[in-house]
Amino acid sequence: MRPKTVLPWAALAGVAAVLAACGGTAATGPSSSKNQASAPGITSSSITIGSTQPLTGVAAPGYDEIAPGSKAYFAYVNAHGGVFGRKIKYDYLDDGYNPAQTPTLTHQLVLQDNVFAMFSALGTPTHLAVVNYLNAEKVPDLFVSSGCNCWSNTSQYPDTFGWQPDYTIEGKILGQYVKQHLSGQKVGYFYQNDEFGLDGVKGLNDQIPSSSVVSKQDYVATNTSIGAQIAGLQQAGAQVVVSFSVPAFTAIALLTAAALNYHPTWVVTNVGSDPPTLGAFLSNISKGAAGGALATGMISDAYLPLVSDASNGWIKLFKGIAQQYAPTLPWDGNVLYGMAQAYTLVQVLKASGRNPTRAEVLKTLETVKLTGGPGLVPFDFSKSSHLGYAGVEVVKTGATGAQTALTPIYVTGNTGKIQRYTATPTKAPASGVPSN
Amino acid sequence: MRKAVGAVRQSGRRVPVASLWGVVGRRPLARHGLFAVLVAIAIVIFSYQVSSYTNYNLAEVAVFVIAAAGLTLLTGVNGQISLGHGALMAVGAYTTALLLKSQPNLAMILVLLTSVATTAGAGLIFGVAAARLRGPYLAGATLALALALPQLALHFSSLFGGEEGIPITPPSAPSWLGATFSSEQWLAWISVVAALVTLVLLANLMRSWVGRTLKAVRDDEVAALLAGINVGRIQVLAFVISAGCAGLAGALFAYWVGLAAPAAFSVTLSLQLLIAIVIGGLGSLVGAVWGSLVLVMVPDLTGSLASGLNLPSSIANNLPLAIFGLVLMVAILAFPGGIQGGLKRLAGLGRSRWRQHGLRRESG
Numbered sequence: 001m002r003p004k005t006v007l008p009w010a011a012l013a014g015v016a017a018v019l020a021a022c023g024g025t026a027a028t029g030p031s032s033s034k035n036q037a038s039a040p041g042i043t044s045s046s047i048t049i050g051s052t053q054p055l056t057g058v059a060a061p062g063y064d065e066i067a068p069g070s071k072a073y074f075a076y077v078n079a080h081g082g083v084f085g086r087k088i089k090y091d092y093l094d095d096g097y098n099p100a101q102t103p104t105l106t107h108q109l110v111l112q113d114n115v116f117a118m119f120s121a122l123g124t125p126t127h128l129a130v131v132n133y134l135n136a137e138k139v140p141d142l143f144v145s146s147g148c149n150c151w152s153n154t155s156q157y158p159d160t161f162g163w164q165p166d167y168t169i170e171g172k173i174l175g176q177y178v179k180q181h182l183s184g185q186k187v188g189y190f191y192q193n194d195e196f197g198l199d200g201v202k203g204l205n206d207q208i209p210s211s212s213v214v215s216k217q218d219y220v221a222t223n224t225s226i227g228a229q230i231a232g233l234q235q236a237g238a239q240v241v242v243s244f245s246v247p248a249f250t251a252i253a254l255l256t257a258a259a260l261n262y263h264p265t266w267v268v269t270n271v272g273s274d275p276p277t278l279g280a281f282l283s284n285i286s287k288g289a290a291g292g293a294l295a296t297g298m299i300s301d302a303y304l305p306l307v308s309d310a311s312n313g314w315i316k317l318f319k320g321i322a323q324q325y326a327p328t329l330p331w332d333g334n335v336l337y338g339m340a341q342a343y344t345l346v347q348v349l350k351a352s353g354r355n356p357t358r359a360e361v362l363k364t365l366e367t368v369k370l371t372g373g374p375g376l377v378p379f380d381f382s383k384s385s386h387l388g389y390a391g392v393e394v395v396k397t398g399a400t401g402a403q404t405a406l407t408p409i410y411v412t413g414n415t416g417k418i419q420r421y422t423a424t425p426t427k428a429p430a431s432g433v434p435s436n
Numbered sequence: 437m438r439k440a441v442g443a444v445r446q447s448g449r450r451v452p453v454a455s456l457w458g459v460v461g462r463r464p465l466a467r468h469g470l471f472a473v474l475v476a477i478a479i480v481i482f483s484y485q486v487s488s489y490t491n492y493n494l495a496e497v498a499v500f501v502i503a504a505a506g507l508t509l510l511t512g513v514n515g516q517i518s519l520g521h522g523a524l525m526a527v528g529a530y531t532t533a534l535l536l537k538s539q540p541n542l543a544m545i546l547v548l549l550t551s552v553a554t555t556a557g558a559g560l561i562f563g564v565a566a567a568r569l570r571g572p573y574l575a576g577a578t579l580a581l582a583l584a585l586p587q588l589a590l591h592f593s594s595l596f597g598g599e600e601g602i603p604i605t606p607p608s609a610p611s612w613l614g615a616t617f618s619s620e621q622w623l624a625w626i627s628v629v630a631a632l633v634t635l636v637l638l639a640n641l642m643r644s645w646v647g648r649t650l651k652a653v654r655d656d657e658v659a660a661l662l663a664g665i666n667v668g669r670i671q672v673l674a675f676v677i678s679a680g681c682a683g684l685a686g687a688l689f690a691y692w693v694g695l696a697a698p699a700a701f702s703v704t705l706s707l708q709l710l711i712a713i714v715i716g717g718l719g720s721l722v723g724a725v726w727g728s729l730v731l732v733m734v735p736d737l738t739g740s741l742a743s744g745l746n747l748p749s750s751i752a753n754n755l756p757l758a759i760f761g762l763v764l765m766v767a768i769l770a771f772p773g774g775i776q777g778g779l780k781r782l783a784g785l786g787r788s789r790w791r792q793h794g795l796r797r798e799s800g
Contacts, residue, residue: 194600
């Protein structure tokens with residue numbers, strides 16, 4: 001009996017000795033050149049971030065590629081030295097675009113998975129359900145995947161930051177294009193009945209004279225039958241339809257209009273117009289009867305390099321990383337979006353120093369100008385604004401699904417004039433990882 | 437009442453402890469109340485041992501217990517099926533949200549009671565219509581309620597906040613509990629107390645003449661009618677009580693989510709409640725507790741299981757739902773009487789073994 005019990009005790013003593021030795025080396029000198037567990041979710045070797053994404057449900061097709069896109073970029077960064085040697089762990093959960101599901105999952109990420117920050121959480125209605133909670137818990141809520149200007153409420157939500165141009169900015173610049181280049185035509189609106197659609201309409205109304213708007217039709221994201229709305233636009237004789245819709249609803253709208261032999265000029269928000277995503281939707285929904293060709297001639301806007309622009313350094317970089325680290329993902333605007341967001345996060349983390357706290361990362365965003373990213377225009381982050389990119393260019397989808405720019409880049413705010421942006425966009429770094 | 441008190445005194449003179457237990461054991465209110473207090477103490481201790489996230493889940497279980505217990509009374513005890521309890525929860529949630537919007541500092545107990553009252557009122561209106569319907573027609577009508585009611589929030593979006601709903605600030609813990617006391621734990625306490633109060637009240641109701649009448653109506657309406665029971669009135673009463681429970685659950689659910697939004701109260705929620713009472717054991721309040729535990733814990737487990745398998749995303753994303761469905765089917769096939777039915781059978785087996793063992797010991 002006795003000899004048997006000696007071994008575990010000896011092993012335990014050995015472990016204790018090793019632990020003591022480790023503790024000894026760690027205790028020799030806490031300095032800023034060493035990685036420390038400086039905040040929840042940050043250890044000496046990793047940073048954990050979390051997100052809620054629609055991986056199933058109505059918003060999933062297309063949008064379910066965003067988080068894998070980000071993850072692919074993080075894998076690339078992790079393989080190239082990480083952030084101060086730390087690996088980024090990205091934990092994203094499926095909320096099915098259901099605002100009732102998001103709070104549970106967000107609680108799980110914050111309380112159980114102990115994430116340093118929320119990153120790229122997708123959806124306006126879904127994220128509105130948790131933004132109070134995240135700010136009460138002082139969890140950095142970075143780069144919400146939604147263009148609602150609600151994220152730039154610095155007094156109420158000091159810890160929340162947007163990323164993409166807000167929908168009012170998009171609406172204003174698209175509206176300006178309609179006013180200047182499609183003048184005299186009857187205009188109809190088609191929009192999602194929530195902050196997303198309503199913010200967009202606000203921007204459109206700012207530019208398009210109300211006398212030329214003949215019909216305004218809305219839909220709710222949970223009901224896919226929109227025949228009545230499209231027929232309403234057709235009956236009102238709208239020659240231009242400006243649409244603030246998610247990809248699935250853009251596709252259904254195009255198919256419904258085609259079935260009614262109704263062929264207006266479509267002007268669609270960036271979030272609902274990515275050609276590869278739309279093409280996949282169109283052929284899926286119509287069971288192969290239609291395809292991306294139905295989106296030919298669609299007018300939209302862009303704030304990132306165009307997905308189809310193979311000569312662009314950023315596209316080369318991101319496409320290469322996607323093929324290497326997420327070979328099953330299609331190459332489209334959603335993947336590009338996720339990777340560009342991930343790039344921004346790495347920029348911020350690098351700019352925040354070796355051992356940042358949550359508050360320090362937020363302060364970096366407000367005070368340090370993040371330049372040198374893939375965006376066409378710089379971020380509009382400051383103490384008084386948490387909006388993301390503040391400008392877009394207007395683009396048109398060609399017959400092959402490739403987009404081309406129709407206008408220069410414009411910048412604007414929620415209110416105020418639209419101005420041309422003339423600085424040349426920055427080039428992608430050779431290493432593929434932000435330097436600062 | 438006076439007689440009962442007298443009985444305590446009388447018996448108290450003879451063998452104090454044993455007879456006190458006898459009285460507590462014989463009187464449902466005392467017995468259920470004592471049991472609830474013991475459970476409450478156990479849960480309070482438990483809530484200090486576990487993480488904030490577990491407390492958060494505990495609150496969710498309690499919310500489902502309240503709604504499922506109310507549905508047990510209606511469906512299990514009175515035999516009226518309802519596919520619309522999710523919508524009644526929405527009434528409670530929106531009452532809470534609107535009340536807090538106009539009176540942010542209103543005491544929580546008043547908010548909860550108002551939500552119960554409004555939902556019971558909605559239940560009365562619907563119950564009057566429902567009392568005329570039977571079987572599939574009642575199921576159809578309640579399903580229509582589940583589908584239609586959340587749409588009102590979209591239609592009158594200026595009042596109800598449309599798709600995004602109305603945000604609610606979760607109750608913060610009183611300062612005497614200490615600075616480190618989390619809001620999740622506080623909400624868990626409130627929800628558990630509410631659930632226990634609901635269970636005690638319903639358990640007593642089911643042991644009273646009302647309970648017997650409800651069961652009589654369920655088992656044979658004609659016989660109940662001949663026995664002098666006003667069948668319609670009893671059915672409406674069941675609906676009102678059940679709706680009141682749904683209203684309380686809805687109000688706490690709104691606090692728990694931090695939001696009253698139509699998407700939270702879909703048909704799925706109504707079906708989940710039905711699943712909870714069937715899988716827990718139809719007609720039993722303890723079964724409602726089991727069912728709620730399954731409802732909260734199984735998707736959590738299957739979710740982590742699916743993400744641990746390293747499958748392609750298109751499969752991994754949908755796997756949790758598939759496993760949940762499979763678990764439900766297997767559970768129903770293995771325990772037709774629900775979890776509570778299965779446990780009773782096991783307990784019955786155990787008890788007979790124990791008796792045999794005891795007899796052997798006495799004789800030996």
